[in-house]
Amino acid sequence: MSQIHVTTTINGDTTEYLCNPEDTLLDVLRDTLRMTGTKEGCGTGDCGACSVTVDGRLVCSCLMLGAEAEGKSVETIEGMADGEELHPLQTKFLEHAALQCGICTPGFLVAAKSLLERNPDPTEEETRYWLAGNLCRCTGYDKIIRAVLDTAAEMRQEKSNAA
Amino acid sequence: MPLDSDQDTKPRTSFKYVGTRPIRPDGLEKVTGKAKFGADTFATGMLHGLILRSPHAHARIKSIDTSKAAALPGVKAVVTADDFKIEQEPGEMANVRANIMARGKVLYDGHAVAAVAAVSKSVARAALKLIKVDYEVLPHVTDVDEAMADDAPLLHEGMITEGVEPAPTKPSNIATRYEFGHGDVDAGFAKADVIVEREFKTAATHQGYIEPHACLANLSSDGSGDIWVCTQGHFMIRDSVCSLLGIDFSKVRVQSSEIGGGFGGKTTVFIEPVAAALSIKSGHPVKIVMSREEVFRATGPTASSSSRIKIGATKDGRIVAADGLFKYQGGAFPGSPVEFGAMAAFACYDLENVRAVGYDVVTNRPKQAAYRAPGAPMACYAVDNVIQELADKLGMDGIDFRLKNAADAGTKSSYGPVYPAIGLKTTLEAAKKHPHYSAPIGANQGRGVACGFWFNFGGQTSVSLNISPDGTVNLTTGTPDIGGSRSSYCLMAAEELGIPYEHVRASIVDTGVIGYNDVTDGSRVTFAGGLATINAARNAIKEMCSRAAQMWGIDVEAVKWEDGYAKPSGANAGDHEPLSLAQIAADAPNTGGPIAGHVECNADGAGVSFATHICDVEVDRETGRTSIKRYTVLQDAGKAVHPSYVEGQYQGGAVQGIGWALNEEYIYNDKGLLDNAGFLDYRIPVASDLPMIDTQILEIPNPGHPYGVRGVGETSIVPPLAAVSIAVSKAVGVQLSELPISPPKLLKALS
Numbered sequence: 040m041s042q043i044h045v046t047t048t049i050n051g052d053t054t055e056y057l058c059n060p061e062d063t064l065l066d067v068l069r070d071t072l073r074m075t076g077t078k079e080g081c082g083t084g085d086c087g088a089c090s091v092t093v094d095g096r097l098v099c100s101c102l103m104l105g106a107e108a109e110g111k112s113v114e115t116i117e118g119m120a121d122g123e124e125l126h127p128l129q130t131k132f133l134e135h136a137a138l139q140c141g142i143c144t145p146g147f148l149v150a151a152k153s154l155l156e157r158n159p160d161p162t163e164e165e166t167r168y169w170l171a172g173n174l175c176r177c178t179g180y181d182k183i184i185r186a187v188l189d190t191a192a193e194m195r196q197e198k199s200n201a202a
Numbered sequence: 203m204p205l206d207s208d209q210d211t212k213p214r215t216s217f218k219y220v221g222t223r224p225i226r227p228d229g230l231e232k233v234t235g236k237a238k239f240g241a242d243t244f245a246t247g248m249l250h251g252l253i254l255r256s257p258h259a260h261a262r263i264k265s266i267d268t269s270k271a272a273a274l275p276g277v278k279a280v281v282t283a284d285d286f287k288i289e290q291e292p293g294e295m296a297n298v299r300a301n302i303m304a305r306g307k308v309l310y311d312g313h314a315v316a317a318v319a320a321v322s323k324s325v326a327r328a329a330l331k332l333i334k335v336d337y338e339v340l341p342h343v344t345d346v347d348e349a350m351a352d353d354a355p356l357l358h359e360g361m362i363t364e365g366v367e368p369a370p371t372k373p374s375n376i377a378t379r380y381e382f383g384h385g386d387v388d389a390g391f392a393k394a395d396v397i398v399e400r401e402f403k404t405a406a407t408h409q410g411y412i413e414p415h416a417c418l419a420n421l422s423s424d425g426s427g428d429i430w431v432c433t434q435g436h437f438m439i440r441d442s443v444c445s446l447l448g449i450d451f452s453k454v455r456v457q458s459s460e461i462g463g464g465f466g467g468k469t470t471v472f473i474e475p476v477a478a479a480l481s482i483k484s485g486h487p488v489k490i491v492m493s494r495e496e497v498f499r500a501t502g503p504t505a506s507s508s509s510r511i512k513i514g515a516t517k518d519g520r521i522v523a524a525d526g527l528f529k530y531q532g533g534a535f536p537g538s539p540v541e542f543g544a545m546a547a548f549a550c551y552d553l554e555n556v557r558a559v560g561y562d563v564v565t566n567r568p569k570q571a572a573y574r575a576p577g578a579p580m581a582c583y584a585v586d587n588v589i590q591e592l593a594d595k596l597g598m599d600g601i602d603f604r605l606k607n608a609a610d611a612g613t614k615s616s617y618g619p620v621y622p623a624i625g626l627k628t629t630l631e632a633a634k635k636h637p638h639y640s641a642p643i644g645a646n647q648g649r650g651v652a653c654g655f656w657f658n659f660g661g662q663t664s665v666s667l668n669i670s671p672d673g674t675v676n677l678t679t680g681t682p683d684i685g686g687s688r689s690s691y692c693l694m695a696a697e698e699l700g701i702p703y704e705h706v707r708a709s710i711v712d713t714g715v716i717g718y719n720d721v722t723d724g725s726r727v728t729f730a731g732g733l734a735t736i737n738a739a740r741n742a743i744k745e746m747c748s749r750a751a752q753m754w755g756i757d758v759e760a761v762k763w764e765d766g767y768a769k770p771s772g773a774n775a776g777d778h779e780p781l782s783l784a785q786i787a788a789d790a791p792n793t794g795g796p797i798a799g800h801v802e803c804n805a806d807g808a809g810v811s812f813a814t815h816i817c818d819v820e821v822d823r824e825t826g827r828t829s830i831k832r833y834t835v836l837q838d839a840g841k842a843v844h845p846s847y848v849e850g851q852y853q854g855g856a857v858q859g860i861g862w863a864l865n866e867e868y869i870y871n872d873k874g875l876l877d878n879a880g881f882l883d884y885r886i887p888v889a890s891d892l893p894m895i896d897t898q899i900l901e902i903p904n905p906g907h908p909y910g911v912r913g914v915g916e917t918s919i920v921p922p923l924a925a926v927s928i929a930v931s932k933a934v935g936v937q938l939s940e941l942p943i944s945p946p947k948l949l950k951a952l953s
Binding site: 059061075076079081082085086115116139140143145170172173177182183185 | 223225226228229230232233234235236237238239241242244324409410411412413414460461462463464465491493494684685686844846847849850851853854856857858880881882886887888889890891892894895
């Protein structure tokens with residue numbers, strides 16, 4: 040079967056690729072584009088390690104076909120920092136030691152960023168439920184939740200300082 | 203160079219860097235997606251390897267026809283058991299050989315049968331479908347008690363139980379019998395006022411690391427080349443692959459990738475020898491990445507268990523005898539962790555009369571692999587449930603009863619050795635004082651307390667510490683960093699050298715550039731790697747003092763090292779300006795060349811570790827769902843090098859234990875096939891299942907480490923099984939005796 044030509048936007052850059060009809064967006068990101076920051080933990084949408092946003096919506100890239108990204112805007116972990124400036128979530132994850140092995144970290148960061156874009160002042164419970172689709176086996180989630188809540192507080196503070 | 207004489211004999215107690223919480227050196231790469239894990243590398247001309255797996259629990263392989271697969275365009279190599287010709291001495295490596303590729307029989311659902319390497323994943327998938335395997339299906343057994351029955355289907359026709367005198371005449375599924383203990387349990391029970399005896403069962407659980415196994419092998423036809431792999435020990439990978447394929451160890455360089463969790467499950471080989479064989483046969487680099495389904499079906503879960511515990515005490519709350527029978531099935535090959543389980547079962551208690559008997563049993567399930575404190579959680583679960591029941595029967599507070607019988611310095615442990623300074627009583631006392639223990643409990647809620655123990659390990663370790671010309675330091679070792687150990691190394695090196703933490707960089711390097719290192723297991727890395735780091739730093743300091751002496755033209759004995767400077771001492775004190783590490787490093791070309799410190803050692807003195815956990819649960823009697831309301835971990839760390847990552851180990855272990863207690867289990871159907879090989883149906887705890895996990899780090903210095911460090915990684919998974927179970931039993935008023943306490947099981951117990 041012939042490959043499909045796709046034009047999409049990834050982290051703000053127009054990107055073209057050829058993919059097989061059965062290739063997931065995750066396959067394309069990792070194997071075709073070699074953007075390996077997005078991880079595969081299960082391939083069935085159960086672990087969230089492959090979290091990306093597509094047109095601002097949080098998705099498991101293992102559950103979406105590469106061909107479906109045509110004309111969309113995809114954001115991945117590689118686009119989270121602005122040059123040498125980390126996103127506040129990235130900084131807080133480091134400060135709180137919110138990662139041990141680090142394999143789930145890109146997915147958590149992408150998912151948490153998506154949460155804070157929708158809800159700048161989430162409760163602990165809201166944060167736990169938003170992140171319930173991201174599995175972490177190392178940390179018991181404690182430090183991850185603290186890092187996200189602390190980031191939210193700091194971003195709110197910065198916003199009110201700027202206003 | 204004069205050293206503080208106490209330094210070598212008594213753990214140090216004041217620190218500048220150790221005990222602080224700096225950012226980990228590998229953190230930036232991990233939050234930006236740059237860190238390279240097992241599946242994150244590619245090679246030019248790389249092929250994709252896939253493995254064909256048994257659809258049966260137990261079957262004889264009558265024939266395998268790979269000819270059609272081999273003929274498919276794009277397929278470059280096919281391997282079966284015939285490609286692993288090197289005979290192995292009976293024992294673990296022979297079992298590994300039969301596990302990575304089935305020989306004659308498939309022994310479990312998912313057992314590897316053949317493998318292909320092809321130009322793409324889709325061609326490889328098509329090739330697997332063309333391999334014809336003719337099976338004769340055999341009766342199977344997956345339950346430990348059923349496997350021990352006289353009429354059970356035999357996995358290994360010639361297996362005679364070891365550890366029994368006289369040896370049995372008939373083969374069985376029981377590989378080995380173990381026994382530990384001392385005193386006379388019968389005489390002890392005769393003195394008891396109260397005796398509790400109960401049977402328990404626990405399900406097999408998987409380590410559940412989020413990163414599936416992955417490797418990239420690039421070997422030439424003479425066997426030389428390199429392997430990139432996510433593993434807890436790349437020296438182990440090298441030795442196993444080379445042994446199985448008959449290659450000189452020195453021909454293969456193995457580099458560990460960043461590792462996405464292991465918890466013991468990545469301390470053996472599964473796909474690596476297969477990728478290596480495919481690479482040699484095809485002449486191409488071959489990458490194999492397991493699917494999550496393969497991880498569940500074919501890598502190591504831990505054992506399921508069936509046990510019987512009997513403990514007797516006098517009215518005043520003193521235990522007079524303890525007896526335990528532990529049966530663990532560890533899958534299709536000998537090696538369940540029942541030996542450790544039987545040793546650890548009663549390790550928390552000071553017992554005059556104790557016996558623990560263990561049976562290592564094989565069943566038609568995947569070969570077990572180590573899982574965090576292997577064997578201990580299920581044994582301590584059974585024991586601490588009975589301990590609590592005894593305390594309740596005696597009308598004593600659970601912590602008071604445990605304190606009255608707790609092991610302490612000088613106690614002869616149930617498994618043999620006499621304990622040096624240990625922290626169990628400290629954790630129990632801290633638990634009693636903790637506000638959690640006295641907080642009110644609501645309706646349908648219960649509180650459980652339990653203790654846990656782990657041996658900890660040292661092991662073979664190599665560290666090289668190279669002083670760079672700018673005065674920064676490269677530290678290299680060969681134990682994969684599974685949870686922040688690089689930052690611990692940097693803290694200890696900075697402490698010893700007297701330079702800022704940021705001036706030390708730690709790397710995990712390949713098998714070709716550093717001495718041998720055992721796998722990252724036994725909570726050994728911060729202990730043994732730290733010990734080696736400290737001594738490597740001391741060796742470098744010795745050399746730097748010698749260089750300073752040369753620069754000053756004085757005797758080396760007249761130079762001391764202080765806060766990152768060589769200083770003249772004794773009669774020369776004040777004669778020369780102190781020389782910083784950076785100054786000595788800059789002048790190294792003129793004083794003898796590069797400066798380094800090395801240590802190659804087999805670290806001893808790991809120091810056992812104890813913890814006490816407090817757990818509050820709330821039970822929904824209508825749905826059978828149990829929620830964790832509050833959880834507190836109190837554990838001895840000896841000395842917490844980086845407290846944030848120590849807390850992380852406590853929290854992560856507790857939550858894995860909570861999963862084991864409440865949700866997780868391998869579910870086999872009547873055909874012996876695994877019914878829940880995915881994260882949807884094998885449900886590990888998620889963020890919304892949990893509260894914050896409170897921690898208290900206690901520090902009873904380990905006399906076997908210069909800074910008093912003990913391993914902290916494993917003990918934390920031991921107490922939660924009992925703590926949760928006791929809490930649920932109290933909440934519902936029924937003594938539970940089976941894990942997991944999943945909603946259907948709890949509803950059944952309540953009906």
